[in-house]
Amino acid sequence: MKGPILFLGIGGSGMSSLAHMALDLEIPVIGYDKKSSEATEFLQERGSTIYHSIETIPLDGMQMVVYSSAINDKHKDVFDTIKGLGIPLKHRSEFMHLLVSKQKSISVAGSHGKTSTTTMVSQILTEKGFDPTIMIGGDTSLLQKRGGKIGSGNFAVYESDESDGTFLGHKAEYRLLTNIDNDHLDYYKTRERLEDAFFEYMGFQSAGETILFCGDPGIKAVLQSKHKDLAFHKGFHISLLVTEDIVKEEWFQNLQNHWANQITTILYKLGKDELTFQLGNETYRLTLPYPGVHYLTNGLVALTCAFRIGISPNDSIAILSRYIGVKRRQEILGQWKAVTVVDDYGHHPTEIKMVIQSLKDKHATKGKLHVLFQPHRFTRTKLLLEDLANSLLGADFLYLLPIYSAGETPIPGITSMSFLPFLEANPPKMLSGELTADLEILKQNLKPGDLLLCLGAGNVRDWGVSLLSEPEAR
Structure with a gap:
């Protein structure tokens, strides 16, 4: 058997998918991701070895290294070491083509x-x-x-x-x-x-x-x-x-x-x-x-x-007609005190507007739509700020979390507060990003029959999951 394949950024959705495909082919998988997640834990259950410190990964005998675009210049030294050892280095798209050739x-x-x-x-x-x-x-x-x-x-x-x-x-x-x-x-x-x-x-x-x-x-x-x-x-x-x-x-x-x-x-x-x-x-x-x-x-x-x-x-x-759907796409997480909690990955203005309108149409005769939005990336927020704000105007109640960086360096002057001049018609409640304090604000405003939409490509889902762990959730 050839040596293992190392996946850098293995916790990402695309990279974890490729790692599972490698495992299907009985190729040993080693992975790096800076934090543990459901994705990395499931890969471990299937026999992968996961590292959370890139410097500690043994490279001897490695068949190939696959990386995603999320692995950036911060890891230049590791890339140089890999190249110096003569280990093939493939972007995830190149590796996928090898799998489906x-x-x-x-x-x-x-x-x-x-x-x-x-x-x-x-x-x-x-x-x-x-x-x-x-x-x-x-x-x-x-x-x-x-x-x-x-x-x-x-x-x-x-x-x-x-x-x-x-x-x-x-x-x-x-x-x-x-x-x-x-x-x-x-x-x-x-x-x-x-x-x-x-x-x-x-x-x-x-x-x-x-x-x-x-x-x-x-x-x-x-x-x-x-x-x-x-x-x-x-x-x-x-x-x-x-x-x-x-x-x-x-x-x-x-x-x-x-x-x-x-x-x-x-x-x-x-x-x-x-x-x-x-x-x-x-x-x-x-x-x-x-x-x-x-x-x-x-x-x-x-x-x-x-x-x-x-x-x-x-x-x-x-x-x-029996389409099974995808996790984090209008996914119903459960109910808390007759409040339906939904999670959605939408993070671009077009996606946000569509999911808000779809859920408002579906929920129109029941209660209010509360949108908990977590902006994704400083660059996207800066480039699309006004469009992002306008896409949120369909919410009955709006809550803003701090920007999820996705590994980006903060941009001076770009924060969730930057949305406020564009949301005067529907002023949001600004949340701290601290789960316990934020949940108290949500619980004070949610009423039976309402729908809470956790919206964004970061970890906004955690707020919905935490709410559902509160008493009287089902």
């Missing part, structure tokens, strides 16, 4: 909805007996407490993360794109560079299938501005998910006329709790067990991919 790849990209859409595609393929390899950046009951597994089938389904540009190395046979929005501008610097990266991901000059949700303003804007320059590879096919309004637009008609033999157009219409779409001469109706139009559009992208593979829309619709 013998299968047909289905790549899912987008500013939002990657995890949900990847899970939907994976659930359809799994229930249809394809046994795919799966890499999801989140926990789902489909995989029982982990986000990655090696399958014996012909397909591999994975998320393509645009945050550091490495998703452009994902040369998949099937490329899915849900939306384009202003995020990770700390990396791309400008909206134009972000759009150029997504345009390159679409792969018009490559063989394979691309599925684009053109109802998204970001995707539509890119196609509209670049359609005159498009030239399709002869082995390329594209599915465009569009509304009647888009079909009537000149740029779209020109695109269709030019490349009719390589385009499948799927016309859809959104209702409050359902999505209807036309495929060929048939009309279909999609519903899901989770509220929110974003889940419906993600579902349309997923079932279009399944259709192109050869799975009937009716079969996919039946499977998605």
Whole structure:
């Protein structure tokens, strides 16, 4: 047996998924993460060795070192040592490609909805007996407490993360794109560079299938501005998910006329709790067990991919009607004194607005919506401050936690207090970040029938879990 693989930042959602995939292949796994978590504890249960001090890791006999973008210049000395020993050093995206190189790849990209859409595609393929390899950046009951597994089938389904540009190395046979929005501008610097990266991901000059949700303003804007320059590879096919309004637009008609033999157009219409779409001469109706139009559009992208593979829309619709969901996506944690506690990973203005609106619609006749928001990263807060504040205005009651740094160095003048000038219409309660004191404030304001939404990509979930450990929780 070859030596172990070392995963630096193994507690991250993507890295832990890859580590589980390595374990499936019976490769010994050693991991580093600065703190213990449910993810690292489960990896230990499966036989991994986890270190919390990077300097103490034995490197002798290591087969490979895999790192994430979260491992930064602070660890330059360790990287230099690894290189000096001649140990191969791979970014997580490179390692994933090694794992799936013998299968047909289905790549899912987008500013939002990657995890949900990847899970939907994976659930359809799994229930249809394809046994795919799966890499999801989140926990789902489909995989029982982990986000990655090696399958014996012909397909591999994975998320393509645009945050550091490495998703452009994902040369998949099937490329899915849900939306384009202003995020990770700390990396791309400008909206134009972000759009150029997504345009390159679409792969018009490559063989394979691309599925684009053109109802998204970001995707539509890119196609509209670049359609005159498009030239399709002869082995390329594209599915465009569009509304009647888009079909009537000149740029779209020109695109269709030019490349009719390589385009499948799927016309859809959104209702409050359902999505209807036309495929060929048939009309279909999609519903899901989770509220929110974003889940419906993600579902349309997923079932279009399944259709192109050869799975009937009716079969996919039946499977998605029992969509299992993903941990930290409108996840109901429990109840405290008839207050429903929900946890959600949303941390970008678009995501925040969608989840607040979805839960308000669902909860409208019951009680008030209390939103406990934890801003994520100083850079994102600085770049999107006003948009973040505006996205929170739908809350009946708003509470702000200190910014979750995610390892970033604080930016002078950027704190949770920076939100206040934009929230005068709905002044928030400022919390300290100290659990016991914060819970007392929450308990004083919550009433039976209310809903508490713990919102953010950091550890805001801990406040909901702690509330549920209080007396009279169930």
